Amino acid sequence: MTARKIAAGLFVSLDGVVEAPEAWHFPYLSDEMAAAVGRLYAEADTLLMGRRTYEAFAAVWPHQSGELAEAINSIRKLVASATLTEVGWSNATLIESDAVAAAKRLKEQPGGTIAVTGSISLVRALLTAGLLDELRLLIHPLVVGQGQRLFPEDTASVPLKLTRSATFTTGVLDLTYQPV
Numbered sequence: 001m002t003a004r005k006i007a008a009g010l011f012v013s014l015d016g017v018v019e020a021p022e023a024w025h026f027p028y029l030s031d032e033m034a035a036a037v038g039r040l041y042a043e044a045d046t047l048l049m050g051r052r053t054y055e056a057f058a059a060v061w062p063h064q065s066g067e068l069a070e071a072i073n074s075i076r077k078l079v080a081s082a083t084l085t086e087v088g089w090s091n092a093t094l095i096e097s098d099a100v101a102a103a104k105r106l107k108e109q110p111g112g113t114i115a116v117t118g119s120i121s122l123v124r125a126l127l128t129a130g131l132l133d134e135l136r137l138l139i140h141p142l143v144v145g146q147g148q149r150l151f152p153e154d155t156a157s158v159p160l161k162l163t164r165s166a167t168f169t170t171g172v173l174d175l176t177y178q179p180v
C-alpha cells in the first residue's frame with residue numbers, strides 16, 4: 001500500500017509573508033491561480049487545517065457557490081486545535097491531540113491526498129517532521145513588508161527540490177517543491 005501524500009498550498013509575498021493574504025493577494029487572482037488552487041482540492045479527499053484557517057474558511061466558504069466552493073464545502077475537514085471545543089462546518093472534525101501525530105496516522109491510512117492550506121504553524125511542523133510531501137507556493141510579485149513569514153529566522157534547514165514551476169500572466173509564480 002502506498003502512503004498518502006500531504007500537500008500544502010500557500011499564498012506568499014516576495015518577502016516571504018504568508019499572513020493575511022486576503023489583504024494583499026486578490027489583485028493577482030486570475031483564472032490561472034484559480035486553476036492552481038483548484039488542482040490541490042481536486043486531488044484531495046481531506047483538508048487539514050489549523051484553528052485560524054478553519055475559522056476564516058468557515059466564515060466564508062459555506063456562503064459561496066461555484067466549483068471551488070463546492071469542493072471546499074464537501075471535502076472532509078480535520079481541524080487541529082488545542083483551543084476549539086467544537087466545529088460546526090459540514091464534514092469537519094476536531095483533532096485535539098498532537099496534530100503531527102494525527103497527520104502521521106492519517107497519512108498511513110488509505111485515501112487520497114491530504115491538503116493543507118494556510119495553517120502556517122501546521123505546515124512548518126509537518127515539514128520539520130518529514131511528513132510534508134509537497135509544498136506548493138503561489139509567490140505574489142509584491143513586498144508586503146510586515147507579517148508572519150513562512151520561514152522565520154530560526155527555522156532549521158530543510159533541503160527541497162523544485163518539481164514544477166509556472167508563471168502566470170499576473171506575475172505570480174506557481175512553484176511546487178518536494179523534500180530531498
